[in-house]
Amino acid sequence: MxxxxxxxxxxxxxxxxxxxxxxxxxxxxxxxxxxxxxxxxxxxxxxxxxxxxxxxxxxxxxxxxxxxxxxxxxxxxxxxxxxxxxxxxxxxxxxxxxxxxxxxxxxxxxxxxxxxxxxxxxxxxxxxxxxxxxxxxxxxxxxxxxxxxxxxxxxxxxxxxxxxxxxxxxxxxxxxxxxxxxxxxxxxxxxxxxxxxxxxxxxxxxxxxxxxxxxxxxxxTEYANFKCTIHGNNDAAMLEKISQVQRVEQKDDTSILFLEKDIQPTKWIKELPENVVINELKLNRISLHEIFIDIATNKNLLKEAGEENA
Structure with a gap:
């Protein structure tokens, strides 16, 4: 254009x-x-x-x-x-x-x-x-x-x-x-x-x-790592030990797992431990709102993904 x-x-x-x-x-x-x-x-x-x-x-x-x-x-x-x-x-x-x-x-x-x-x-x-x-x-x-x-x-x-x-x-x-x-x-x-x-x-x-x-x-693609939202009664400490999980946010029976960059979504889901309680699961990239909050509050949670272009 x-x-x-x-x-x-x-x-x-x-x-x-x-x-x-x-x-x-x-x-x-x-x-x-x-x-x-x-x-x-x-x-x-x-x-x-x-x-x-x-x-x-x-x-x-x-x-x-x-x-x-x-x-x-x-x-x-x-x-x-x-x-x-x-x-x-x-x-x-x-x-x-x-x-x-x-x-x-x-x-x-x-x-x-x-x-x-x-x-x-x-x-x-x-x-x-x-x-x-x-x-x-x-x-x-x-x-x-x-x-x-x-x-x-x-x-x-x-x-x-x-x-x-x-x-x-x-x-x-x-x-x-x-x-x-x-x-x-x-x-x-x-x-x-x-x-x-x-x-x-x-x-x-x-x-x-x-x-x-x-x-x-x-x-x-560059900045928005994947996140996995799981509805089910799970212990946050247990979820944090799952491979390629950077951090976990939890409220009531909902857990949001923020994942490392460049995961293979299909492979990662297949490797979830059997003891994870899943009533509902959604895997998507984090939103523009979350990227904005991360940058505005200097949390640097996206630094690994974006530091070369920041």
Whole structure:
């Protein structure tokens, strides 16, 4: 896929603290790319550099053939984590104002706004002041404002915040639709289940530096060891003695066995001791959520799998 945005060798410091160090990745046309990391990892600094809200000390940001201050901001849509709609302005007026800031034709913007308001169950709110909307409704309006001008690159910072499950599905469907139609999407979220469900590739930051970068399949293969969940009344000490078991987490009659890298699942299961009580067994790779927690809390449980690429 065509590279729409390229970030290369980004460094940014604030006084004595280096917020990001040697950050490099790309976002391609028609893909959903996740940028992940715990609070304070450097995600927002990276996004603000891309948006031109601040500029890096070193490195380059290229959009098509434009870089730095020459990047055409009207081709980029941005949904910030902090909500910034004018509270006493009517919904349609704020949408048209945002479209005008992007030099988008107002007659076309008005027609598209009506379509999106209907699509997001906001029909009839055109003349309602933003301050009268619920948090979720306000989030929908701000999302519409970020895509109304048909951006080539869409940056979404915690887009699912404050949304009920039905609204989350609406957002997910629209984000997928935009990507299917060629929009490059850079998505930041702490909801790992949604990231795992939606994203094609991911870039994870910790302490301002890259720790993971690649497709979800590649990341799972490289970093996500297998785990075995067993439902049955078993002694944790006995389970820990099983070959290739790194550690055991136990709650009530459920035991989770975290396994060493490069096990052969079929062979390992066949070699389980006969005295293990198994009412139900599930063997799969650990989730993106578990990888995120491991990195964010510096447990280093994945160090053996990922130390060469950290």
């Amino acid at each position: 065509e590279k729409l945005l390229t970030v290369e060798g980004l460094n940014k410091s604030f006084k004595d603290k280096q917020a990001i160090r040697n950050i490099s990745f790309d976002v391609r046309k028609g893909e959903i790319m996740a940028i992940l990391g715990p609070n304070g990892a450097g995600k927002s600094t990276t996004i603000r550099n891309i948006m031109g809200i601040m500029y890096p000390d070193e490195g380059s940001i290229t959009f098509h053939n434009n870089n730095g201050k020459e990047i055409p901001r009207h081709k980029i849509g941005y949904l910030p984590e902090e909500r910034g709609l004018y509270k006493n302005v009517k919904v349609m007026d704020i949408l048209l104002y945002l479209a005008d800031l992007k030099d988008y034709p107002l007659d076309k913007a008005k027609e598209r706004a009506k379509q999106y308001l209907q699509k997001f169950d906001l029909e009839g709110t055109e003349n309602v002041a933003v301050e009268e909307l619920s948090k979720g409704m306000g989030q929908k309006v701000q999302f519409i404002g970020s895509i109304l001008h048909e951006p080539e690159l869409l940056i979404l910072d915690e887009p699912f915040s404050g949304l009920d499950p039905v609204s989350q599905e609406l957002f997910k469907d629209e984000i997928r639709h935009l990507a299917d139609n060629g929009t490059a999407i850079l998505l930041s979220s702490h909801q790992m289940n949604l990231v795992e469900e939606m994203c094609d590739r991911l870039f994870m930051i910790q302490n301002g530096q890259k720790v993971i970068y690649g497709t979800l399949d590649d990341v799972k």
